[in-house]
Every structure is written in C-alpha cells, then in structure tokens.
Amino acid sequence: MLTDKIQMVNTDDLEANLDVQETIEPSKININQVTLKVSKVTEILEPERQRLFEIFNKFKFIILECDPLPNLQDNLLDLKKFFGSVLRHRRSDEHGIVAVENLYNSPANNVSRSATNRMHPMHTDGTADIDPPKVVALQCEINSHNGGYSQIVYGESVYDYLMKNHPQELQKLFTNPVSITNLGGKTDTRPIFIEKEGRILMSFKADSVVTITVPPPIEKVFNIIKNYVNDPNNQFIFKLKANQIQIIDNMSVLHGRTSFPENEIRKINRLWFDGISEYTHQLQFGFIPKSKLLNP
Ligand SMILES: [Fe+2]
Numbered sequence: 001m002l003t004d005k006i007q008m009v010n011t012d013d014l015e016a017n018l019d020v021q022e023t024i025e026p027s028k029i030n031i032n033q034v035t036l037k038v039s040k041v042t043e044i045l046e047p048e049r050q051r052l053f054e055i056f057n058k059f060k061f062i063i064l065e066c067d068p069l070p071n072l073q074d075n076l077l078d079l080k081k082f083f084g085s086v087l088r089h090r091r092s093d094e095h096g097i098v099a100v101e102n103l104y105n106s107p108a109n110n111v112s113r114s115a116t117n118r119m120h121p122m123h124t125d126g127t128a129d130i131d132p133p134k135v136v137a138l139q140c141e142i143n144s145h146n147g148g149y150s151q152i153v154y155g156e157s158v159y160d161y162l163m164k165n166h167p168q169e170l171q172k173l174f175t176n177p178v179s180i181t182n183l184g185g186k187t188d189t190r191p192i193f194i195e196k197e198g199r200i201l202m203s204f205k206a207d208s209v210v211t212i213t214v215p216p217p218i219e220k221v222f223n224i225i226k227n228y229v230n231d232p233n234n235q236f237i238f239k240l241k242a243n244q245i246q247i248i249d250n251m252s253v254l255h256g257r258t259s260f261p262e263n264e265i266r267k268i269n270r271l272w273f274d275g276i277s278e279y280t281h282q283l284q285f286g287f288i289p290k291s292k293l294l295n296p
Pocket residue numbers: 123124125255
C-alpha cells in the first residue's frame with residue numbers, strides 16, 4: 001500500500017523520455033547477445049565501437065572476446081580509450097591491474113575475497129572509495145574447470161522488486177547512507193540508491209570481510225536486498241573464457257562469482273575506469289526507472 005508520501009509514478013505519464021528502455025530480465029539474456037568478438041582492442045573500428053557501446057548501454061555489461069595476444073593485458077589496458085582513466089586499488093600493479101586469483105593466503109576472514117578461491121557475494125566495486133569506478137573490466141586469463149562462474153544482478157531489478165514489494169523501504173534507501181570500511185582502511189558513506197540527473201545509481205556490498213554500518217531504519221531492507229541479489233534466480237550466470245573481458249557498468253550492475261576448487265587455477269585481471277573518455281557522452285551509467293518515487 002502506498003502512502004501519500006510515497007507515490008508511484010509511471011514515467012510514461014511524465015515528459016516523454018526517449019532513453020527509457022525495456023527492462024532486461026537476467027534469465028532471458030542469451031550470452032551471444034552480450035558478446036562482441038574483436039581482433040584486438042586497439043584495432044576496434046567505428047562500427048565495432050558503436051556496437052560495443054550499444055550492447056553496453058542496453059545490457060549494462062558486455063563480454064568482449066579478443067584474439068589471443070602475447071601480452072593479453074594490453075587488450076585490457078587499451079580499453080582506456082573508451083572507458084577513461086584507470087583508478088587504482090591498494091592491490092594494483094604499476095598499470096593499475098589487480099590480479100584476481102587464489103593467492104593461498106590464510107582462509108581467515110581478513111583476506112580480500114578476490115585473492116581467494118571463495119565465493120564472492122554480489123556487490124559493486126569501490127564501495128569504500130569516495131569515487132567508485134564507473135566501469136569495471138574483468139579479463140579472464142585462465143578459468144577453472146569447475147566453479148568460478150560469473151554472476152551479475154541488475155540494480156534496476158532490485159529497484160523494481162522493492163518498488164513492487166517494499167516501496168516505503170525503498171524510499172528510505174535514498175536517505176540513509178551506509179558506511180563501508182574496506183580491508184585497506186578506506187571508508188566511504190553513501191546511500192544504496194542515488195538519483196543523479198534523472199538516472200538511478202546503486203552501490204551495494206554485504207560481506208563479512210569488510211566493516212559495514214547499516215543505519216537501523218534500513219537494516220531490514222538491507223537484508224532483503226542481500227537475499228535478493230544472492231538468489232541465483234535473479235542473476236545472469238555464465239562462465240568467462242580465456243581472452244574474454246567482461247565490462248560492467250559499476251553504477252547499476254552488481255557482480256560476484258561462485259567459488260572454485262582449491263586445486264584449480266583461475267586468473268582474472270581486473271581494471272577500474274573512471275568513465276571519462278572522449279566518448280563519455282555516448283555512455284549511459286545507471287538506469288532510468290520505469291516507475292519512480294516522487295522526491296526520493
Ligand atoms: Fe568486484
């Protein structure tokens with residue numbers, strides 16, 4: 001039941017907005033729709049570049065399949081041209097790349113999940129950073145035979161689910177910031193949903209390896225979101241192959257991965273981008289809700 005403070009408005013009733021797209025259902029995505037084969041990132045020509053952005057803007061992520069290169073990380077680094085400057089992480093190498101692989105550290109809880117073979121619950125990256133990356137690129141160097149599945153969940157699905165089932169709780173998410181302190185000691189505090197220039201952006205992490213302070217008014221809905229995003233029925237699940245790069249809109253797509261066996265090797269190279277390139281105006285981050293709360 002909606003109160004008078006919370007009104008659902010169909011955006012069709014508002015001024016016509018040509019950017020409004022159909023909601024994508026994760027279970028209906030075909031991997032071929034989101035995969036683009038290119039030879040080398042530096043050799044991407046204009047039609048391919050347009051196709052890349054078309055898929056990225058429509059599905060909020062893309063899998064770029066490249067020919068093998070002697071130094072495959074060049075393809076990852078060359079994405080700067082499209083997705084902007086590299087943002088560093090405490091585990092970045094000199095190029096900004098973070099190795100996501102099992103480093104066989106102690107299984108204790110204070111080890112970053114990206115350095116283990118453990119499952120990684122659904123999250124957006126950089127939740128403890130003042131400026132989280134707009135784009136996250138995950139390049140597969142080696143995947144494990146078993147496990148190691150990639151998962152994504154749309155922020156828009158979470159929003160729609162809450163709008164339908166918990167509208168009052170949804171409203172609170174815009175005004176009750178969550179504080180997250182990561183293992184490197186960085187802290188940031190921001191609401192799970194933010195509205196910016198008509199688009200909704202989402203950041204979320206629910207993980208015992210970091211310190212998360214959830215304000216009491218949203219404790220209940222925080223757990224609802226945690227359960228929703230970690231339910232495989234709400235995810236698109238696939239397996240990255242060597243030389244494929246998954247590029248994600250980190251402003252509205254959560255990602256995670258399933259665990260893989262201790263005795264198997266899986267190596268992913270991760271790179272963060274700020275989204276500011278000569279093509280910024282052609283990239284769409286976040287989503288426009290089909291129905292929205294007035295004055296969130
Ligand atoms: Fe991540």
